Amino acid sequence: MSIITFTLILLLGSYLAGLLGSLTGLGGGFIIIPLLTLVLHVDIHYAIGASLISVIATSSGSAAAYVKEGITNIRLGMFLEIATTIGALIGATIAIYMSANYIAILFGCILIFSAISSVIKKSEHITSEKSYLAEKLKLNSNYPTSAGVVEYSVVRVMGGFFMMIFAGLISGLLGIGSGALKVVAMDGIMRIPFKVSTTTSNFMIGVTAAASAVVYLQRGYIDPGLSMPVVIGVVLGALTGSKILVGSKSSGWIRWMFVVVVTVLAVQMIYNGATGKI
Amino acid sequence: MKKFKDADMQVIIGWVLRLGVLISITIVFLGGIIYLWRHGHMLTHYAIFKGVPMFLQTPGGVINGIFNFRGQAIIQAGIILLIATPVMRVIFSAIGFIMEKDYLYMGITLLVLAIIFISMLSGHAG
Secondary structure: OEHHHHHHHHHHHHHHHHHHHHHHOOOOHHHHHHHHHHHOOOOHHHHHHHHHHHHHHHHHHHHHHHHHHOOOOHHHHHHHHHHHHHHHHHHHHHHHHOOHHHHHHHHHHHHHHHHHHHHOOOOOOOOOOOOHHHHHOOOOEEEEEOOEEEEEOOOOHHHHHHHHHHHHHHHHHHOOOOHHHHHHHHHHHOOOOHHHHHHHHHHHHHHHHHHHHHHHHHOOOOOHHHHHHHHHHHHHHHHHHHHHHHHOOOOHHHHHHHHHHHHHHHHHHHHHHHOOOO | OOOOOHHHHHHHHHHHHHHHHHHHHHHHHHHHHHHHHHHOOOEOOOOOOOOOOHHHOOHHHHHHHHHOOOHHHHHHHHHHHHHHHHHHHHHHHHHHHHHOOOHHHHHHHHHHHHHHHHHHHHHHOO
C-alpha cells in the first residue's frame, strides 16, 4: 500500500473513531488500535504509540472546556495523578517486554469490560460522610448544577488511589485513556458524583498518557507517519462529536451500536492474539 | 494585586491546554503535508516493528530535520509539543499552588512532575 492511500484510510478511520469515542464518552483509542492492527496490519506497539498521542489531544481539548465550568476537582485530580503516572510508567515499561499477542488479549478483555460498564445505568450518590484523609487532602468540594451548588465528600481515598495505579498501568500498557477504570475508582470506590468523576477523570487522562508517551517516544514507538493522520482524524472527529452532543440529547442507540462494534472488535483481538496472528 | 484563587488557575489551565493542542496539531498538519508531498508515493512499512528512523531518535536529529524541511521531523516536533502540553499544565498548576500558598498541593504537583521526569529517563536506560 502506498503511503498516501494508507494515510487517507487512517485519517477517515480515525475521524470515525474520534466521532464515536466522543459521542459515547469511551474515547477513540478503542477503535484506533483494532483499526491499525486488524485492518491495516500495523505492529501493535506502533498502534499503542499513535493511540496514546490521540488520547492526549482529545482529553486535553475537552479538559480545557470542563475546567472552565468549574466541575473538575483539580486537587482530587492532582492527588490521583500521583497514582496514575506511577501506573503509566510501570505499564509502558511492561509493554515493551510483553509480546504482541498477550497485549492483544488483554486489550480485548478491557474493551469488553469498558463496553459493558458504559451501558450499565449508574446511580448517583452524593455522600456527606467525613473521611480523615479526604479532609487532610482537601478533596471535599462542590460543583455547580442548574439547581445550585452541590457539596460533596470523598471517601475511601486509599482504595481509590490503588485502583488508580491499576488504571494508569492499563493506560500505559494498552495506549488507551482507561476512563472506565478511572470511573470505577472515583464513582464506585470514592463515591464522587458522576459529573465530577467523569470530568476529573478526563482531566487526568492527558497527564497519565504523557507519562507513558515519553517512554514510548524514546523507545521509537511513536512514528510520525502513523501519528499524523491518527491525531488529526481523532481530534476532528471529537470536535464533530461535541457539536452533535450539544444539539441532540438521545444518544442511546449510538451507545448500543458502539457496544456491538466494540465487542466484535474485542473478540477479534482476543482471537487473533490467542492464535498468534497479531 | 488581588489574591490568586482556584478560579484563576482554572482559566489559566484551560488556556494552556487549548493553546497547546491548537499549536501542536497545526504543526503536525503542516509537517504532514510536506511528508505526503515528499513520500506519498512510497510504500508503507509498519507490519514489523523497527522503531522510528534514526534521524528522529535524538532531539538534535529532529531539530536538524526541521531545518532541512523534513516532514517527519516537523510532525515529530508537533507530537513532542502535544505530549508536553499536559506536562505544562502540571507546571502551571504547581505555580498556581505556590501563589495560593498551598504547600501540600505544591508538593503533590512536584511529585507528579518528578514521576514524569523519571519516565523520561527510564526510556533512555536499557
